[in-house]
Amino acid sequence: MKIIDLRSDTVTFPTPEMREAMARADVGDDVMGEDPSINRLQELAAERMGKEAALFLPSGTMGNLAAVMAHCGRGDEVILGNQSHTFLFEGGGIAYLAGVHSYELPNLPDGRLDLQAVRDALRSDDVHYPVSRLLVLENTHNRCGGTVLPLEYMDAAAETAHSLGLSLHIDGARIFNAAVALDVPANRLVQGADSITFCLSKGLSAPVGSVLCGTRDFINKARRMRKHLGGGMRQAGVLAAAGIVALEKMVTRLGEDHKHAQALAKGLAGVDGVIVETPVPATNMVFVHLSDAVKADTKGVVQSLAGLNVKVGVVGSRRYRLVTHYGIEAGDIQTVVEAFRSVLQ
Numbered sequence: 347m348k349i350i351d352l353r354s355d356t357v358t359f360p361t362p363e364m365r366e367a368m369a370r371a372d373v374g375d376d377v378m379g380e381d382p383s384i385n386r387l388q389e390l391a392a393e394r395m396g397k398e399a400a401l402f403l404p405s406g407t408m409g410n411l412a413a414v415m416a417h418c419g420r421g422d423e424v425i426l427g428n429q430s431h432t433f434l435f436e437g438g439g440i441a442y443l444a445g446v447h448s449y450e451l452p453n454l455p456d457g458r459l460d461l462q463a464v465r466d467a468l469r470s471d472d473v474h475y476p477v478s479r480l481l482v483l484e485n486t487h488n489r490c491g492g493t494v495l496p497l498e499y500m501d502a503a504a505e506t507a508h509s510l511g512l513s514l515h516i517d518g519a520r521i522f523n524a525a526v527a528l529d530v531p532a533n534r535l536v537q538g539a540d541s542i543t544f545c546l547s548k549g550l551s552a553p554v555g556s557v558l559c560g561t562r563d564f565i566n567k568a569r570r571m572r573k574h575l576g577g578g579m580r581q582a583g584v585l586a587a588a589g590i591v592a593l594e595k596m597v598t599r600l601g602e603d604h605k606h607a608q609a610l611a612k613g614l615a616g617v618d619g620v621i622v623e624t625p626v627p628a629t630n631m632v633f634v635h636l637s638d639a640v641k642a643d644t645k646g647v648v649q650s651l652a653g654l655n656v657k658v659g660v661v662g663s664r665r666y667r668l669v670t671h672y673g674i675e676a677g678d679i680q681t682v683v684e685a686f687r688s689v690l691q
């Protein structure tokens with residue numbers, strides 16, 4: 347019996363083509379810059395993002411942290427959203443490991459930051475304050491519902507950051523979902539950004555890895571930071587080989603995940619007791635909560651769904667996140683809707 351696991355797009359398994367590529371991968375010592383598969387992945391990633399250079403890292407968390415460390419010194423300040431992954435879900439690493447102070451602005455419901463609020467957050471030159479150094483945006487925005495920050499906003503944010511003397515880093519864990527949803531090439535979407543991290547291990551289905559892209563100088567600094575963080579890997583070309591397949595073969599199919607998310611939202615909207623928060627999800631995430639009429643509690647519903655081979659993520663009291671991804675087929679959507687109906691009836 348198939349388990350329909352919608353907790354995250356990180357649960358995806360490598361495709362058969364990835365497993366083959368991993369078995370065949372040419373490898374070398376990447377700390378010495380000698381892994382041909384990693385070098386190829388980095389070139390490909392830099393090209394896809396329109397940047398000079400790229401760096402392969404074990405995770406998106408390390409990619410964002412290395413980026414913050416390469417942009418900022420200890421005691422500098424990064425402006426970011428209070429719903430951002432870097433602020434909420436990366437263990438406070440920018441404070442704990444990088445000594446960087448954060449200035450959190452409230453994310454707008456669609457994941458953007460108000461650009462006037464960014465201007466207002468800029469510190470003046472005064473010893474009482476940290477030095478404002480970096481603006482971080484997330485696209486797509488996970489906690490805000492897999493929302494997409496549009497092209498005009500991305501351009502305006504870059505212009506604002508630069509006019510304030512700040513650099514702009516994009517946490518683009520799912521930047522290709524944004525690019526596909528907007529039908530804009532990813533490199534155009536991040537054209538104004540100084541750096542971007544994107545993940546191979548989410549919707550693109552590779553087993554491990556993220557890539558940080560930026561100028562050659564910036565990537566040289568970030569490579570040093572990766573080493574500080576213990577992220578220098580050796581014959582990790584076996585992982586990069588899957589990443590190459592992810593970039594070459596898995597981007598265009600993301601639109602399928604978005605269609606499945608829309609079908610799921612539509613189906614769940616017809617189930618008594620379920621309130622779908624965004625009737626037409628922008629990408630691959632559906633957020634729902636239970637209506638007051640439902641007596642079952644948050645965990646009880648998850649357990650009952652699991653008994654029907656459906657797994658969903660809990661993201662608050664009576665609130666769930668369902669993420670579509672490679673491996674979830676159109677037919678599974680109806681199964682999930684029926685599982686909710688049967689649990690809540």
Ligand SMILES: Cc1ncc(COP(=O)(O)O)c(C=O)c1O
Nearest residue numbers: 405406407408431484488517519
């Ligand atoms: C928006 C966003 N950024 C960064 C990350 C971190 O990626 P990783 O789990 O590879 O550390 C995630 C993970 O879910 C994410 O959703």
